[in-house]
Amino acid sequence: MAEARLGVLISGRGSNMAALLHASRLMADCPYEIVLVAANDPQAPGLAMAAAEGIATFGQSHQGLGRAAFDAIIEAELHRHGVTHVALAGYMRLLSPGFVERWAGRCFNIHPSLLPAHKGLHVHEAVLAAGETMSGCTVHLVTAELDGGPILGQARVAVLPGDTPESLAARILIAEHQLYPRVIANQFRSVSEPLPRLRALALALPEAAEKLSHGAPGFFVQGGKFFAYFSENHHGNGITALLVKASGVEEQAMLIEQDPELYFRPAYFGPAGWIGIRLDAATDWEMIGRWLERSWQASAPRRLLRLVTGQ
Template sequence: MAALLYASRLADCPFEVVLVASNVPDAAGLALAAAEGVETFSHDHRGMKRADFDTLIDAELTRAGATHVALAGYMRLLSDGFVERWAGRMVNIHPSLLPAHKGLDVHEGVLAAGESVTGCTVHLVTSDLDGGPILGQVQVAVLPGDTAVTLAARVLTAEHQLYPRVIADLVGKDLTSPILDRLRVVALALPAAAEKQSHGMAGFFVTGGKFFAYFTRDHHNDGVTAVLVKTSGTEEQASLIERDPDLYYRPAYFGPSGWIGIRLDREIDWGHIEDWLARSWRASAPKRLAMLPF
């Protein structure tokens, strides 16, 4: 946490620490954050259901205006609802080269296995413990005579270098762009439309219905900025891509369900985008809404 806080004070850092929260009221990090002028929140989790405690933390994060969550020595498992709420925007750092040595007693495991190299990993948080997509790693040599204590100290130094850099990269990708601003205006003008993060992207859905659009920017390290919308099925999807492969593409994971990607990293025909958003909205809205004129 301290490494992130002080990295955030650098002139070119794209993130700031708006809240330090803990389930341990006397955690030393709270005092440090307060001394540096950062808002803090703490509440003892004992006697509370996991989901209730996570709801409490989520409310504080929202109130503070947080856009991302960085876990730093937070030793509690998170509820599925909390993980989904921050999907794609919550990261954790683990003192091994994942997927090796998940969980606790990492350094003891490395030494027992006789490994010559270990390290640390920053990953997105999912419901799979220490199993989310990896965002960055640093290797650390295991030295002759190392103990779990000496090895942990060197890995911690590597963690302090890696974590701020990976978060800066993640936040930099997620910063609001003029294209997303324009897309948001169009999408949210549709009846009962709302926005929330889903699959690590800005998603637009119909209240009481389904998602009708996603905004993606280099989401799978593909360098593509696009809006994902629904087609009538894979046949239309293939026809669109064949007709104009520079504009349309089959998005990863969503493609098999008939979604189409419309690229926004070239000259944009916003009338065309508006038409597609309206069409995708109608395919996703409940019948009582889909018949509304707009």
């Protein structure tokens, strides 16, 4: 089963979404699965296509809503479906800074130019006006800078004599459909094996989000604190691990004494009572899930705990 659960955001026909979907079903051992297609237009044709293919869909008009408010609605659906990564596929909305920060490193976009050239809209008109003989498309990570995130892959497409913006766009779209699934699959194949599974468990918890902290993926409760970190070869220790909150240094010491092959006292976090749990051997993922839930409860604000536990 694919470990990366992809949510695809569209605004129209969703042809790049369809390319991602069909590639995932044709690819042997595809490392991602599309679990949600969402749009800022309930009538977007791509929603009907995704639904026909058995994919969960969500449509909500952005009219009358501020950017952050609308993104909160979309994000709630992403979390409800256990999405671990987001792919923008013809999504014609600028994302709010908070959304971009929370999905940093996990949100992809495809743009119809060879970035960093020709960011934004009216790309093909700009290429033709400049008399360029080569254009193409780019897959990149989404950052706060429009079309400015790290480039993950590109495909080049020749500009032909007599091209119009429409004819050039049509050929580049073919390249997009080839490039996007390949780049995204390669990204997941290059990630350390435990991280996608850990991420899916952590982000399935209520109002959980992720961002880099101290250079490592960290998971926090919105309105609360960090409850888990993924640690890989920290300061050259050769260990892949989950860091979570124990009840204190006494429990930490007891766990390490009982099973020193599984538990350890993590650098920097150890004095505060955090415990390291190794993920670089056979992993009991049910146990990991219980630790994440427990650490989440220790970090969540009271109002959220009352909603979840009724206490």
